Amino acid sequence: MLITGLGVVSAAGVGLDNTLDSFSRGKRNAGRVTLFETSLPYPVFEVKDIPEKFYMEGRRTLSLALCAVDEALGNAELGSDLSGFRVGVCLGTTVASQLNDIEFYKSYRNTRSAPMTSANRYLKGNVAEFISRRFKVRGPALTVVNACSSGTDAIGVAISWLNNGLCDIAIAGGADEMNIVPLCGFGSLGVLSSELCMPFDRDRKGLNLGEGAGILVIETRESVEKRGMTSGLFISGYGSASDSYHLTAPRPDGAGLEASISKALSDAGITLADVSFVNAHGTATTDNDLVEGRLLGKIFGAGLKMLSTKGYTGHTLGAAGGMEAVFSAAALREGWIPASAGFENRDENIPVAPVVRKTTVDGRYALSTSLAFGGNNAALVLERKG
């Protein structure tokens, strides 16, 4: 399947060019929460300037999604009316799937009555359905709510749709907003860092939450040829496997992650040796980085080029997989990966270390991994040809 469009928005920048500029300069746009009142001291990665034409009051996830979709469609030379094409929309999210509006609930809790504004927004705010209706899409629409692997799994669903002829073009990825509920939730789990996150570092103290959206336009070869387009970027493999272990902790031996990588590689028809670099999930929590780093070291060996981009974006939950697929595709195209922001000291328990400076990559394949609550593991193989 060919990638004809990329769109991204995060604290690292609005649009791919701005994002790559931040990556190149090692810029980390984190700070205290400004989007809502909170006593929690953890730094977060907020998107500061959502362009006005995409901004919708009280619908932040949709605004972020719209911003990234617009860029990806522009890239793919597709307009705002897709009714002439067979298009599917599959997007991952976490926050937008829940009515976790604390003011609504506070009102209901206190008076057994609450204004319906936020409930109405929620009922009309299914992210895939919203994008589908906005662009007059005629194909399938589905929102994936697989926690932190949602974006990656949404791309996997889109691949299945394209493989099975349910659509010719797919808009896939993820979007998520900064919200008080996951902030309190991850805080309650003790996995938030009060400093800037340090993925895979010996002294890592936890994750920073972020927000954003990452979108790919994926098409069948027939569709691309019919539209007179070309692309040198491909999604060549997707794998997903469950740990079957624990609701929040990753399986210590990384078996689920290994199975998902193995499936993605076999989908692409390649071996581990063909992988140029890995864009790891790398949240900077003690457990995630230990399990993921050990597994990557075990299967790839110590010479692996790898990174985590969460030092630039924070952990954007349901958007992360979509954003990291965009970053991986862009890295293949541009021929470099950024320094893994936040990493300084090697963890002796992890046999691989992320790159510490902007690094040339000249291979054909990249691997992007996601691990999630619930024991989900997902992996994508991205490819550059020509």
Add this chain to the structure above:
Amino acid sequence: MNVLGMGIICAQGRGVDRFRDALNRGWQKPAEIGASYLKDGKSFAYLADIRNIADRTLLKKMRRSDKLSKMAVYAASEAFKNSGIENIDGKTVGIITATAFGPHVTTFDFLDEILQYGELHPSPTSFSNSVHNAASSYISSALNIQGPTLTVTQFFFSFQSALQLARSWLNEGRCDYVLVGTAEQYGDVLGYIYNEKLRAASDGRIKPFDFNPVFHVPGEGAVFFLLSNRKTDNTFCEVENILMDAETENSPQVDLNIIDADGMLADESVYAYSLSEDIPAAAYSPLFGSMMTGSAFNCAAGALMLKEQIKYANPVRDNPHGLNIVSETKKDNIELIRIIRYNCYGNKAGVYLGKK
């Protein structure tokens, strides 16, 4: 794609046998529940009872889970059991859980904790169980399934989309079996929202063929299907097609139309356009309640009817438009059943179930 096994839990009890009993028995008044948002404080809902579950092994594996996850695990486990398939060694089993509202009750519990104890002190257990894919995760760990595990939400078409994806996974060889199902839980806040946006049935009766005005009775429960491209002696039926919106135009002749009318749309007249004089119609929502993913329960009824070659009478037979509706339970030759759902935008989805 074939339905090899089926598990269900709803207000009528747990298991295919209880569901068959309910189809035979017809309409029963739903439970009267306290509804603090109403002036008289009383309402109706079809609530599933999970108190007397005997599966201690399953219970042990999900002791910290919420009701939504428990219902999902029970239904998924039973779908496996009644498929008769015991050995899945070397096979890839996928899980797709479709839900409109997910673990909203636990989400509101978590918000309660934030409001009560402050931002620093809510329970991590509540938070982790409030994540949408918790139910799928519990199914995976309780049944030791390591294949792709997905949770999806699309309000009215969540279940149909999940079925469509399961078929894709099987056709691609991504899975040998897929457990597909839905889980919904009733809660006070959801009841309030329903009450604000829809009309509640003051007598507890959903009348699916009234179309306008319509009245709902909230429901909850879970139903899972074990699907595969292979067949077994226990096979319930085949899922012949899942058609969304415009694709349904040239639909084949069916022996029964089951409509998902349940009072969840402000006006359900659109269903009338999908029905014809010569094809009988049925709607079983008065047995399990109003749910955006109610299609899954109607599919369970359809699968049972195809397996047993019995048409079950409509539980509520109010028929003001004089439609051809199934009015008595009897043996019949059933080859193909269509289950129809409309969403609030007027889009239609059809699931076609065929005799195995």
